[in-house]
Amino acid sequence: MYDQFRVHLRSVMNDGRARPVPKRVDVTMSVLLQCVNLSYSRPHKPLFQHINLSIHDGDRMGLAGHNGSGKSTLLHLLAGIETPDAGEIRTVRQLRVALVEQFVPDTLSPLSLLDAALIGFSEENHWSESYQAEAVLQQLGFTIAQLTTPVHGLSGGEQNLLLIARALLKNPQLLLMDEPGNHLDIQAMSQLQSFLAQTRVPWLMVSHDRVLLNAVCTRTLFLRDEGLYAFDLPYDQAKLEMQHRDETAERTRLNEEREIDRLKASAKRLATWGRVYDNEDLARKAKSMEKRIDKLEADRTFVTRGSGLRLSLASRALAAKQVLYVTRLPVCAVPEQPLYHIDELIIKPSDRVALLGANGVGKSTTLNLLRQHYEQGLPDPQRLRFNPNVTLGFYDQQLEALQVSINRF
Ligand SMILES: Nc1ncnc2c1ncn2[C@@H]1O[C@H](COP(=O)(O)OP(=O)(O)OP(=O)(O)O)[C@@H](O)[C@H]1O
Ligand SMILES: [Mg+2]
Known part of the structure; x- marks a missing residue:
């Protein structure tokens, strides 16, 4: 199975062309995994309640x-x-x-890259595993020299490729992927896409990438409001179907609210008349109407x-010609070893x-490097040269600037 998969991986990874996604027509495909009435809560936050899901052989699910x-x-x-x-x-x-995984485990x-790919595999087959790990890592674009690089020294995209390699090395019968396309460059992304469209291994992939989801998924799941909504459709069509349902629900809800308001007004009137005219029949009608309202x-x-997410940025553009000016700047990850030079870069407000x-x-x-220059002046x-009136906001790839030990509350 592994060899078959590896040969398949090699052919797919060497060929970036995306092929048409076959439609899932065989409804008799066998079930590999089934969730029955699954519920899970984090402290103070229920995540999902009573969800059901079947994953079949051949599934390509987003x-x-x-x-x-x-x-x-x-x-x-x-x-x-x-x-x-x-x-x-x-x-x-x-x-x-x-x-x-979505993130590299601590x-x-x-x-090293190679050890990280291998960890978790049995010691007995170390040599053959090691050979396979090297082969898969190279097929994913790593050089032999990189095999000894520590994982924390890899770029964000390279770390993601390592996580993909680790999963492939398990020779899986079901592949679960948590945002595997994160940080991948355009070529790696296209290779991932081809692989997903061609592999015989069924998979379930979390992604926020509409293009990727549309290109490769035949089924789409939405997790929201503590429930799982499943569609035998690619992403865009599923999203549209979900929107139709939402719009219908909103219209129905609006009509229900109007009816409730109307009945409340009637019940109030009946109750008042019942009191004013001392009429038990009217009071009884008001009570039964209130029950109906309930x-x-x-x-x-x-x-x-x-x-629930709202994003806004309260900022005014700087009244200046330039925010940043860079010329002939060597960009180095290791001192004195430039990766490249910025010949000239001018950023305007x-x-x-x-x-x-x-x-x-x-x-x-x-x-x-730019942040370092800004912070250390x-x-x-x-x-x-930064404009002296510039305030720099920085969002780094690994969120290292976040002090995770600090509690917000
Ligand atoms: N170990 C943990 N302890 C407490 N809360 C957690 C823990 N892990 C996750 N959570 C919380 O559970 C919720 C769901 O987290 P999860 O990582 O599954 O979300 P997600 O849908 O994958 O989000 P994203 O799209 O951002 O990756 C979040 O509110 C998160 O803060
Ligand atoms: Mg996540």
Whole structure:
């Protein structure tokens, strides 16, 4: 199985062309994994309640949902890393499930690339595993020299490729992937896409990338409002179907609210008349109407809560010609060893700049260098100058600037 997979991987990875995604027509395909009535809560936050899901042989499923809705957690449950609060996960006997994690586990950071790929495999078969690991890493674009590089020294995209390699080395029968396309450069992304479209191994992938989801998925799941919504459709069509349902629910809910308001006004009138005219019949009618209102309120159609995310930036453009001026600046990850030079870069207040380049070429290093100059006020006005009125906001790839030990509350 592994060899078959590896040969397949090689052919796919060497050929970046995306092929048409076959439609899932065989409804009799065997079930590999089944979730029955699964519930899971984090402290003070229920993530999902009573969800059901079947994964079949041949499935290519996308899992989408708002940040924090519980997608990674669901994958951890499916992979057996965490256990559900209630419900059951059934699999066919000895199903080999591999998970591509969203983030590099801390335990891997100090290891070399090769050791990190191998950790968790048996010592007995070390040599053959090691040979296979080297082969897969090279097929994913790593050089032999990089095999000894510590994981924390790899670029964001390279770290993701390592996580993909680790999963492939398990020779899985079911592949679970948590945002595998994160940080991948355009070529690696296209190779990932081809691989996903061609592999015979069924997979379930979390992604926020609409293009990727549309290109390779035949089924789409949405995790939201503590429930799982499944569609036998690619992402865009599934999203449209979900929107139709949401719009219908909103209209129904609006009509229900209007009816409730109307009945409340009638019940109030009847109760007042009952009191004023001392009429028991009217008072009884008011009471029965209130009961009906209670029932209508309890049965109101559910309307999605949405993500709750609101982003805004209160900032004024700087009244200046230049925000940043750079010329003939060497960009180094290691002192005295430039990855490349910035010949000239001028950023004006109205600019929105995209920095593109292959994985490992030095994009993050460039931004870190600019931040370093800004924060330390390095005196290099000939080569790098920030406008003195600039305030720098910095979002780094690994969120290293976040002090995770500090509690917000
Ligand atoms: N170990 C933990 N302890 C407490 N809360 C956690 C833990 N791990 C995750 N959470 C919380 O559980 C919720 C779901 O997290 P999860 O990582 O599954 O979300 P997600 O859907 O994968 O989000 P994203 O799209 O941002 O990756 C979040 O609110 C998160 O903060
Ligand atoms: Mg996640």
